[in-house]
Amino acid sequence: METILIKALQLILSLSILVIIHEFGHFLFARLFKIRVEKFYLFFNPWFSLFKYKPKNSDTEYGIGWLPLGGYVKISGMIDESMDKEQMALPPQPWEFRSKPAWQRLLVMVGGVLFNFILAIIIFSMMLFVWGDEYLPLKNVKDGMVFSETVKRNGGFQDKDILVSADGKELVLGRGVLDMNTFMHFIDAKTVTIVRNGKQMELTLPESFADSVIASKQVAYEYWSAPVVDSVSENSEAKRIGLIRGDSITALDSQSITSQLGIQKYVTRISNKLGDNEKHTLTITFYRNGEVQTVSAAIDTSGVIGFTSSTKMSDIFSKKNMQTDHYGFFESFPAGINNGVATLKGYVAQIRFVFSKEGVKNLSGFAGIGNMFPAQWNWYAFWSMTAFLSIVLAFMNILPIPALDGGHIMFLLYEAITKRQPNEKFMEYAQVGGMLFLLLLLLVANGNDIMRIFFK
Structure with missing residues (x-):
């Protein structure tokens, strides 16, 4: 709560x-041209207002409405x-x-x-x-990314590819405050430069790549994390079946697993199919001290096994990987304009997906x-x-x-x-x-x- x-x-x-x-923008220009403004309200006020005040010798009533859906100025x-x-x-x-x-x-x-x-x-x-501009060049993420099936199938990416640039522009996380552009640069690019198995190479993306990624509703890429147990929660299923730190998981129900995200996706898919009080017996295959071992875990609708990966986000976002650009007072304004323009471009690039069947489903209201x-x-x-x-x-x-x-x-x-x-x-x-x-x-x-x- x-x-x-x-x-x-x-x-x-x-x-x-x-x-x-x-609303002050409307108000200022209206008064500049001697246009009467009858009301200036934060929130809407059908039938009644929470607060209103009209200064002496003023044409304008200022107030706060009870319906928090915006605000308005009433111009004569x-x-x-x-x-x-x-x-x-x-x-x-x-x-x-x-x-x-x-x-x-x-x-x-x-x-x-x-x-x-x-x-x-x-x-x-x-x-x-x-605060300066702190960001993470994705080329510094040495373990690379894990990609959605759509991205791998349509773009030719493989798990653990390291993202370097899109159409020659460096891919970073964090620059531009909300980093709207990194994802759009990635899916809208004609070519993406990656490092695979220590070698730099370019992937040419099809024209339909962006539309297919948006339509899939899948996260395009996430940081790769090892399917290796780091810690086990008390009173969890992982504790009950005896998983310990260092166990390297290789398969679930005989299906090969290459990342912690793969474990999460498989377990979530199983748990979503279960009804109340139903359980699925999950066969976990892993290496311990060089030997293959198998245990069975009972999975319910919560989809929780109860262990964390040995790959830490704190390692990915460590000081050695991060970069920070600092700005003086006057230097900050040109950079601020660049951020504003970049954010606008990123948002405009995404808005085209709103006018599609999948885009409408992804619209968010106040809760979102x-x-x-x-x-x-x-x-x-x-x-x-x-x-x-x-x-x-x-x-x-x-x-x-x-x-x-x-x-x-x-x-x-x-x-x-x-x-x-x-x-x-x-x-x-x-x-x-x-x-x-x-x-x-x-x-x-x-x-x-x-x-x-x-x-x-």
């Missing part, structure tokens, strides 16, 4: 910062989520949005997206200044986003996620969907090109249609979260 609460608090604080900054003379038809039926006033030139209205609508991207750059820059935050409060992780979500919010809002900023921008560009405004009735219908589409997307994403919780 404590873990859920910590993740929820981080999510709420992060989204609150992003919403306030986004604009068809938005408020659907204020009465105001729009009156003659245009000088202080209204609709009375201003198209270029001013365009800047008002771009303001939210612009401020979210600027926020991400500032966060990235300050993180680099305070919340799970991306750590179980313990960590400011580095918090700001990393906030910067990433700021990029996501900026990109999603610029999409040409009515009810989003991008929808308004699309209509304003139409007006700038044709020199005439779209029909107000059409704008109202488009706004309603866009809101219904976003609501449907919200239901699908959060429905996916519920399905994962109860049917994982």
Whole structure:
């Protein structure tokens, strides 16, 4: 329960910062062009508000709503989520949005997206200044990777291949804060450079490689870990059957095993087929002191044997493998811009998979986003996620969907090109249609979260 609460608090604080900054972008440009802003709200407030305050001699009411699905600024003379038809039926006033030139209205609508991207750059820059950029070149992982069956079949990879570069660009874990690009560089590459059995070589990937990896829903690669017992948990099945440190597992139920991940996958596949109170007798073959031995373990739906691998993550992420780039205050800003652009490119590259059958199934709602935050409060992780979500919010809002900023921008560009405004009735219908589409997307994403919780 404590873990859920910590993740929820981080999510709420992060989204609150992003919403306030986004809406402030709209607010600032509106006030700059002397457009009246009637409301500035964090969260939505249908029927009532948790807090509201209107300063003396101000046209703007500031408040906090009870529905934490975003926020809004209500700008006079604009068809938005408020659907204020009465105001729009009156003659245009000088202080209204609709009375201003198209270029001013365009800047008002771009303001939210612009401020979210600027926020991400500032966060990235300050993180680099305070913590530096620590990353792991994957070529330093001397035991290599274990790959999914799809990656091995379609790309020609083998377990324990060491990843070096993709299309000549070094593959690293950690650079760019959230490391969105490493995976995309890998699956989108035409050629990947690897080291296999001490020799460097190139693999040419087919054009369908990325689509096949995404459709498989399998983790493309993970660090290889030895199928060798390091420690055994007390009161576990491994303890009962007599496994000890140093036992090297070679097969499960006569099927060859080459990594700890292979053990996990096989046992999970068996346990997922079991019903309540059912058990599977698992035959484990291993080497001990140069001799082959066999024991039988009882596996239930938990899929737990009870031992850890001799390969330690602390060894992989040791100081000798890691590299850190340090930045001065002024140096951090160009690097922060690079991180922001790289994160945006990585996200845009992935978004194409959303518009597929498998992509829709992988959509995540608030629970999925919340799970991306750590179980313990960590400011580095918090700001990393906030910067990433700021990029996501900026990109999603610029999409040409009515009810989003991008929808308004699309209509304003139409007006700038044709020199005439779209029909107000059409704008109202488009706004309603866009809101219904976003609501449907919200239901699908959060429905996916519920399905994962109860049917994982």
